[in-house]
Amino acid sequence: MSRRRAHDQTAARRRGAGRVRRVALGSCGALALTLALAACTTAGGTGATDASPTALPAHVTVELRQLRSDVASRWAQVMITNDGETDLVVGPLHVDDPRFDGPAERINDRESTVRAGSKVAIPVQLPAVACPAPDEGTGTVTLGWSTDGASGTATAPLADPLSFVPPLHERECRAQALAEAADVTISSFTPSPSGQPADLTLTIAPTGDGAAAIDGIHSTNLLTWVGYPNVEHPLDVQVKKDDVAPIEVHLPMVPLRCDPHVVQEDKRGTVFNVDIELDGEPGQIQLAATEEMRGRILTWVGQWCGFPS
Known part of the structure; x- marks a missing residue:
């Protein structure tokens, strides 16, 4: 082999090796870029893992x-x-x-x-x-x-x-203040035949520690009072300090309406607004029947109105 031919072959081998090295380096660079992009995606690209654990997720x-x-x-x-x-x-x-x-x-x-x-x-x-x-x-x-x-x-x-919390807080704080003078409850319910009024009884039990006035009780969307339809039934109960004897008030009650869907969809038919006065300030509390009494009242309304069994 001539000296020139040997020199040419050696140069060709060196050029080929250089191409291999460049390809290898290029592949490593591409791999590094791919890994970097993947890391970025994992860190925040999906939006699923970048939320703070102490804050609600976005949206x-x-x-x-x-x-x-x-x-x-x-x-x-x-x-x-x-x-x-x-x-x-x-x-x-x-x-x-x-x-x-x-x-x-x-x-x-x-x-x-x-x-x-x-x-x-x-x-x-x-x-x-x-x-x-x-x-x-x-x-x-x-x-x-x-x-x-x-x-x-x-x-x-x-x-x-x-904004339901402010009036609820106001009413119930007023009810707590009333309880220092008297405990007011719906104590009993006596159903009646159709066409006649039932009896809803309020018991007002003074504590002896305060004074209050229980002025009246309102109808609901389901129930009303004989002689006072759709309006407040006056109570006019005065509780004085040192009073301890319980007071019972019997209210003649009839259904306000006889639409079956009104009873079936009842939400507040047995929750009564009661007007009171404490320290000369008028206000209102809500008086609700117990769940057991509510069931008895709704059953009576259905029977009184003649709904199918």
């Missing part, structure tokens, strides 16, 4: 509402709206509010799934009100949550769009 909002059917049982509903693209699972939940004497706890100890683009109402049991706290205030909700790839426990301000 999740909360508010507090009370349905008409919740009034007698003193429930409320934490409405959770999920406008995101992934489902949200909600576990333990409670509401804190300075106007209540303790947290409002979730009634059902289970998990709830809030589908993407939907909302779910989670019931809570309202505790007794805290008095004397201001009627106006702001509550918070604390809940355990999880999505596809993230989870946490968040505390967030809780909107009250219907």
Whole structure:
């Protein structure tokens, strides 16, 4: 082999090796870039794992509402709206509010799934009100949550769009103040044949420690008083300090209407507004029949109105 030919072959081998090295280096660079992009995607590109575990995920909002059917049982509903693209699972939940004497706890100890683009109402049991706290205030909700790839426990301000808490707090603080002077209850119910009034009995039991006036009781959307249809039935009961003898007031009651759907869909038919006066200040409390008595009253309305069995 000539000296020139050997030189050419050696140069060709060196050029080929250089191409191999450049290809290998290029492959390593591409792999590094791919891994970097993957890391970026994992860190925040999906939007699923970048949520703070102590804050609600983006596009999740909360508010507090009370349905008409919740009034007698003193429930409320934490409405959770999920406008995101992934489902949200909600576990333990409670509401804190300075106007209540303790947290409002979730009634059902289970998990709830809030589908993407939907909302779910989670019931809570309202505790007794805290008095004397201001009627106006702001509550918070604390809940355990999880999505596809993230989870946490968040505390967030809780909107009250219907503003039901301030009047509830005012009424129940007034009822607490009344209880220092007298205990007012719906003590009994005696049904009647169709066409005749039933008897609803109020018992006013003075404590001897204060004074109050129980002025009247209003009709409901379902029940009214003989002689005072659709208006307040006067009571005119004066409780004086040192009074201890119980007072019974018998109210002749009839159904206000006999539409079957009104009874079937009843929410507040056995919750009565009562006008009172404390320290010269007029106000109102709500007096609700017990669940057992409510069932008996609704059964009587159906029989009195002649509904089919």
